[in-house]
Amino acid sequence: MNLADLTPEDILATLIGKPSKEVLGKIRAVQNTAEFQLFLRSFADFFQRASDPNAIHWESCALSGSLCQSLDGDSAAGPVSHWDTARDTRGPHFVLFLLCRPLPVFSGQNRGAEQPSSEIAAMPKAWQLLNQEGQEWLTLRGPAIQIAYGVAEQRARIRLHAFPVDDSDHLRPQIEIEPPPLHGALTVALRFAFSNHAEHRVECRTLTVATPLIAELFLDQSTSDLGDGLPTAAFSGNWSLSIEPLLPPPPASG
Amino acid sequence: MQPQHPPDADPFHQFLGPILAAARYQAFGNQTGKEDDFQSGVTKHWRDGLVLPWGKAVWNDILSGHWGLGTTPQQFADKLGCDPRQAYTGKAVGVLTTQFLVLSLTAARRDPSSLPKIGPLRHEMVRSGYTEAVREGRKLLAGKKVAKTPLDHCDYELLLGLHKKFDCWFAHHLDYVETNMFTAAYQEFAAGLAAELLAAPQLFPISLGQVDRTIALTKLGHLAKPGQNPASHLESLIETWEYPWLLTIHALEPLREAIR
Numbered sequence: 001m002n003l004a005d006l007t008p009e010d011i012l013a014t015l016i017g018k019p020s021k022e023v024l025g026k027i028r029a030v031q032n033t034a035e036f037q038l039f040l041r042s043f044a045d046f047f048q049r050a051s052d053p054n055a056i057h058w059e060s061c062a063l064s065g066s067l068c069q070s071l072d073g074d075s076a077a078g079p080v081s082h083w084d085t086a087r088d089t090r091g092p093h094f095v096l097f098l099l100c101r102p103l104p105v106f107s108g109q110n111r112g113a114e115q116p117s118s119e120i121a122a123m124p125k126a127w128q129l130l131n132q133e134g135q136e137w138l139t140l141r142g143p144a145i146q147i148a149y150g151v152a153e154q155r156a157r158i159r160l161h162a163f164p165v166d167d168s169d170h171l172r173p174q175i176e177i178e179p180p181p182l183h184g185a186l187t188v189a190l191r192f193a194f195s196n197h198a199e200h201r202v203e204c205r206t207l208t209v210a211t212p213l214i215a216e217l218f219l220d221q222s223t224s225d226l227g228d229g230l231p232t233a234a235f236s237g238n239w240s241l242s243i244e245p246l247l248p249p250p251p252a253s254g
Numbered sequence: 255m256q257p258q259h260p261p262d263a264d265p266f267h268q269f270l271g272p273i274l275a276a277a278r279y280q281a282f283g284n285q286t287g288k289e290d291d292f293q294s295g296v297t298k299h300w301r302d303g304l305v306l307p308w309g310k311a312v313w314n315d316i317l318s319g320h321w322g323l324g325t326t327p328q329q330f331a332d333k334l335g336c337d338p339r340q341a342y343t344g345k346a347v348g349v350l351t352t353q354f355l356v357l358s359l360t361a362a363r364r365d366p367s368s369l370p371k372i373g374p375l376r377h378e379m380v381r382s383g384y385t386e387a388v389r390e391g392r393k394l395l396a397g398k399k400v401a402k403t404p405l406d407h408c409d410y411e412l413l414l415g416l417h418k419k420f421d422c423w424f425a426h427h428l429d430y431v432e433t434n435m436f437t438a439a440y441q442e443f444a445a446g447l448a449a450e451l452l453a454a455p456q457l458f459p460i461s462l463g464q465v466d467r468t469i470a471l472t473k474l475g476h477l478a479k480p481g482q483n484p485a486s487h488l489e490s491l492i493e494t495w496e497y498p499w500l501l502t503i504h505a506l507e508p509l510r511e512a513i514r
Contacts, residue, residue, distance in 0.1 A: 008272035012280075015424075016496040018431055027428065037421055044420030046270060047413075047503060 006030065015043070129158045129241070144188075144245035148181035148209075158243070160190075162235050163226060170229030173205050180222030185210050187246045188224075194239035196231055203230055206246065274504055281395055281501055292394050293505040296387040300506055303386025306348035307378040311370040311461055312355065313345040321362040334361060346463075378462065384502070385410050388495060391502035408470035409491055411457055412477075413499070415447045416488060426485070427492070436485040444484035448477035 006026055013019040014027050030036045131138050137155045145154050157178045162171035173190060187208045194201055205227035212222060233239070282289040319325045323333050327341035334357055344350055359366060372379070385405045392405075416423050426440035451457060452474045458467045477484040 008276040012273055012276050014428070014431070016492065016500070024428070024432060031425070031428065040421045040424055042270060043273075044417040047417045047499065 127160045144247050147184045148186035150183040165229040172229050173227040176221050176223045178221040189244045191242045192234040194234045196233040295394050296391045296502045296505050299390035300383045300387035304379050304383035306382050307375045309348035309350035388499050388502045392498035408473045411451050440485040444488045445478050448474045
């Protein structure tokens with residue numbers, strides 16, 4: 001029994017009324033799963049973020065903490081404690097869930113790389129990231145954006161590139177951001193959620209876009225370093241992507 | 255090419271969307287007109303409710319004596335030659351028309367920049383907007399029947415507090431649904447929630463008005479006392495308000511930017 005065995009009506013009946021014994025049994029079976037706990041958090045946030053001005057931001061929903069949990073495989077800690085830790089120690093989250101529109105292949109993308117496999121060759125190699133309304137210009141917020149751009153809120157366009165890895169069917173992600181961060185390096189966590197051989201997986205890659213060395217000569221866009229390789233499934237089929245600007249690590253003491 | 259919808263892999267998008275759809279279907283069926291009426295009704299009440307705390311603050315400021323327009327609604331009405339009932343209602347509820355505002359500013363030779371600031375009232379304004387909207391939402395869902403239980407400031411805060419600890423509440427709720435009895439842990443949880451709100455007096459500031467403030471604090475004090483039945487109150491709140499609240503928030507989604 002898992003969350004997918006419950007219908008929306010089952011959940012609705014349990015949340016706002018009195019469910020039947022059968023439904024109650026189903027809910028009991030999944031009650032303590034991390035997935036269901038995450039769902040409860042998300043449902044609660046739906047109420048809070050709209051009606052409580054002090055609640056966390058719309059985009060910064062509970063998923064951030066839970067995805068971290070999936071990544072760490074820290075099931076023993078439980079979703080709630082992980083969520084609280086993530087929220088308390090890192091301030092208000094800003095996580096943007098993105099749509100990906102494949103772009104025509106960029107020239108020079110595969111320069112220097114070995115001939116990729118046919119599956120990789122057939123895949124798009126770059127995507128324009130869009131917000132849920134399908135717009136290219138994304139609004140980024142949060143303390144990390146303040147550090148990178150010197151403003152609390154920055155509109156930016158982001159592209160995702162995928163570079164084939166030699167002798168492997170993996171792809172290395174890279175982001176390209178416009179305008180470049182001029183005040184400080186911008187580090188983001190990209191979370192890829194995808195299905196690989198019927199198994200749900202979440203992989204995170206942390207990428208940093210450095211500040212241009214000479215601000216006066218900066219280009220319209222800046223690119224990040226290349227992330228570690230991801231399976232092709234992370235970029236195809238039923239995949240999803242979220243992006244979270246991260247605060248830079250605290251300076252080393254001494 | 256259509257952009258891929260990414261959120262299939264995450265439970266939030268996977269489940270909340272269908273749940274909202276199920277709730278909307280239960281409420282409106284396939285009648286889009288009914289849903290449109292619901293949306294316009296709750297939006298209007300949300301707007302009306304949102305401005306009331308500020309209106310109240312302005313009335314309190316006007317009748318503080320600093321404006322030279324008197325300290326009672328009667329004195330104010332005498333000075334400006336208006337119906338005192340309007341001033342009484344305005345002070346009590348917060349209704350403030352542009353006509354009254356401009357008239358008062360002109361008579362007192364004051365600048366609009368001296369009016370009370372919205373910032374400190376934001377929480378109260380959002381709460382007022384939502385309570386009005388959800389009340390209307392429940393009324394619309396119930397057809398012509400008028401909601402008997404008002405959603406007051408205290409209940410609003412209790413519901414918000416409950417949602418902050420939703421996973422914990424849900425476990426108690428399931429126990430209650432299964433056995434039809436409130437466990438001691440549930441009672442403790444509910445009393446603790448009331449005590450937490452009681453310890454946050456900023457939620458019910460003086461600007462709320464003496465009557466509303468006293469009602470809210472007395473109710474919370476009662477729920478936090480040992481030997482009461484606060485869990486039953488939470489269950490009744492959920493049963494009464496969760497469904498209209500869910501649909502109202504959904505209907506107000508387009509205004510989210512304004513609400514923030």
